[in-house]
Amino acid sequence: MPGLGAKLQAMPKQIIYLVLITVTTIPLFFDVAVPNEPLEATQDYYATLEQLPEGSRVLMASDWTGSTRGESKGAFRSTLNILIRRKAKIAFYSTADPQAPRVAQDAINELNAERRRANLPEFKRWEDWISLGYFPDSEAANNGIANDLQGAFSGRKDFPPGAPPRDVFQSPVLEGITKVGQIPLLLIVTASKTSNFTVERIKPDRKTGYPKLLFAVTGVMVPETQVFYQSKQIAGYCGGLKGVYDLEQLMENGINFPSKKEAVVKSDKYDVVPGYPSPSNKGQGTRYYPTLHFALALMILLVIVGNIGMALSKREARS
Amino acid sequence: MNAFAGIHAVAQMTVGDQYRDTGWVGIAVTFVVASFILINIYRARGGRELFIRRIAGLNAIDEAIGRATEMGRPVLMVPGLSTTINAIAVQAVNIFAYVSRIAARFANPILLCCYNAAVYTYAQETIRDVYQQEGLADRYDTDSVRFVSDRQFAFAAGVSGLILREQTAATFFLGEFYAESLIFAETANSIGSIQVASSTETTQTPFFIAACDYVLIGDEFYAASAYLTRKPILVGSLVGQDWSKLLILLIIVIGSLVNTFQIQGTTEWERKDGEWTKIETRPKKISDTTMSAIFKPQAPEVTIDRPKKPTPAPTPSEGGN
Amino acid sequence: MLLAQVAVERGFWSEAPNSPALWTKLSICLIIGLAVMVGLMFVPVRARRPIIGMCTFIAGLYWVLLYVWPKPIDRQPDEAPLNAVEGVAIWLEESNKFVVSFTQILTALLLGLGIFSLLTIHLGKIRRRHPDALFSGVLLASMLLMITFGYWDYNQRQGEAGALLDNPANWTFVQYSRDFLFQGFLQEMDAAMFSIIAFYILSAAYRAFRLRSVEATILLAAALLVLVSLMGAVSSAWDTQVRAIANGNPFVLNFQLSEISMWIRNTFQTSSIRGIQFGVGIGALAMGLRIWLGLERTGGQD
């Protein structure tokens, strides 16, 4: 008959798993507002997007697939919503995974379906966005984009509405673009190291300058990305679920908006960055973040229990 | 004041862009490191005994195989998830060659699961060699080295399925591992099989540490083959690597001291495009130090006129534009 | 004119698409290649290692040269080289766009071996009436389906109406099947398998995170701190408290949970990762050198 200590140290896995499932399920059915303070990195991310001149052309690497949709899709969707509001023209490409372009397009279609339902203008292929497809070997691809954007994207085609595919450089999105320096913003939504390759490769060019970099990364990548953010190599980043939640809150509340006094999110760094209150701001972040607390709490609890168990069985052994 | 005038002379030439200013330093260091490695390989070949410290994780390998033999259950090996064959995969397969050699002697079944066809080809070839050298070619089953999938999580599902069905007694995860590392480790743990693991992805090491019996951290992985086989070439190279690490160590220690003292006080000089220009006095920044001058080459802009290429005649296929 | 910029100048190595010249040169190359391959079948045993070594060395030499060979200064794309040195440098740079794809292509061409391995194993099981033969059958069937509808759908999207297929209204059973297999199974199972890690991470933490040794304790403490700081509710509560106590005193402000966890990350996490990476990098470089120069007696050969 094992003592309590031993029991506490050897709870059957299946039970633990069941508890985890319940803990991550039940809170989903209630929407709880969690007090939260957007990280500075996320504020910079949002502000940079908001301060983007209307109608600018944007390069966006969509390097995520279904496996990390829990974090990446939320960031992708929110970022896209902001960019569409800024009337940005976006060229999507992927250097991480052959599936990524497909996944990104499906996500865009989903977004358009939502917009149709809300009878908002659609985010039109060829007019507003093009898909450059997948580029094997991230390092090489980023090298190409940095040194010779036209060469890197040459021969890529996309579809004008109802017409056969045409060269992407004839689309309103890339027309007349020859150097990466002509593009004000390069965004990466990634679940892998492609962001690191980009930072290493896209170097400032004395003549044309170079685009601001914004990363939306998974929680795993936060440590590495933080390094680039500190050294000011990137303008801001949206890290993990916390980042997504921050972003959604910023879309709702803005920064120092409507004024420094009444603002929900205050910052010395910015004057006033508007927010656009709307139910459509509530995305994966708002849905998942409360639940995350319970899961983390469960883990901490289990670790404590295990250690108590160890302590107890030590004592039992002594007596 | 302008300590780099001498080097700027290079800029008078039309070639050598990457050497300009202090650009040559990087190439120089690379060659120093390379020569450290080669010199020591040469020394070791000369029959000189070189010392390697004990690495716990590597002593575990023999123990693990021994255990598997006692239980008569297979040894499972995964050479990581490299997207094509590279030194990491080669290194892993080389260690596995050592493992399979022992396994072959004890007629112990092995399973080597590959994520990539090129790695699969290499492993297939290598392991067959091992069995042939041991004169046990008849014992070798080509299906024991297999390609599972090259989609990360399909691979994870397949391998953990194998672990559970084959009830492997010893499992080796060496190479590039990402998120799936924990799936393997926990599955293997759940059937009480000994695990020796190592990921060149630092971010995965903590999970192996949490779940595995023995973990090789960082470049203990690269030390492995030298440690196991004691081949002069490998041992020599390992010593060379140590020299190189010492070099980096010195650069860091000396460099940060130099920076510490150079950053005190104020300056009225600033480097712009590789030229020292006078500015109004300001407190020194880290970018004013010798070290940053060495590490951040910034060659001045020069224009060199070359004859233009003959422009290609428009071809019909281009519609003459 | 944009199109002119895209156009490549034609040398010995390139020909207009579908031109007889192209096909002739192409087939000649193929024949030569195959001839060499057949020729290699008859080389004596002792010549084999040198041949392999030579291939490896030349392949590596390209990148090393690209690195060390003096690059021309301030050269515009339309300028011709001044001297031989520049000529080589430019040749190296211009061949780069071909060489970068070699690894990719060769790896892809080898994939057949992987598929072959799958087929032999599972067909074998079926032939041997292995208890899992049924599952092997399932595997092969789903593979076949995915290939069929994958390519079918791909081809239809290449055509005139490709873009129309973005709208499900225009879908036929081809798109539905592709979508069902790709989205319904592949993508979702990817996500499912990835999310299983959460369970394992929990049980691993529960089993392993004991205050046994100094090391374990340190690891646990750091992990818990970061974990707690991720719980927005907790950390923001804590931080507001700290700010209340601090009322502006910058020293006290450092004790905000977010500050502490950032401090741990920036001071210890970044630095220890870096320390490891230096070692790993040199390890890779050394390994690379040994392979490149044929010093690495790979695998079984002793």
Next chain:
Amino acid sequence: MNYEQYILLRKTASVIATLGLYSVLYKENKFYRLFEHIFLGVAAGWTVVALWTETLKAAWWEKMVGTEAAAGSPATDGFFAYILLLPIGLMGYFVFTKKYNWMSRIPIGIILGLWSGQQVQIWWNTYGPQIDATLKPVVPTTWDSLIVPSTAGLAPEQLAKVQSQIYLSQAINNFLFVTTVVCVLSYFLFSFNAQNKSLQRANMLGRYLLMIGFGAIFGSTVMTRFTLLIDRMYFVWIEWFRDGILPLFTPR
């Protein structure tokens, strides 16, 4: 069957597949085995598709034979020499032959050669900047304040002044940073007979500092892992069950 119904059907399949894979958490069983094999099959199938559509077609075939001028897109020339990669690749397939299996080492050798050469090329570009970033000053440049004063509402030039200074607290952090790198690095010295106490201590310290780093990594990774599980649960319970299945049984 309209699109919405199809989506529900698809989601149902996905949910069953998810449960199938999860069932391994209880124990290995036929249900898991079934979906494991479906997964492997579909994945392999997709690989074969992507092999052509994503890699060989664009990176090899179209470069080799060129592309005709299509509506508005210029023709590109064909670089026929690409075909030489085919025989090289074919050599890999000799691996199963008893006599010629050595030839499979040629394509492998070439890939490895390319990789090795690149190591030499990128080594400094990767680690040089990291070394540079490690050379942190470890003595403060000012003693006005021991820690970084709050920058709230400072004029730009004052802000710049504050940021250009190194305060005691920063100096200490820098010192810790450098020490960590040095100790960790010295921990990975294999060929030195660590008789002298100081080196042993450095190693020990290195190992402890490593553990702090690993702990932090563990913490920040956990968020992602749990989020992905939550996403799954949301998919099963909300997207499929609450919004998909329940409405079928609730009278409109």
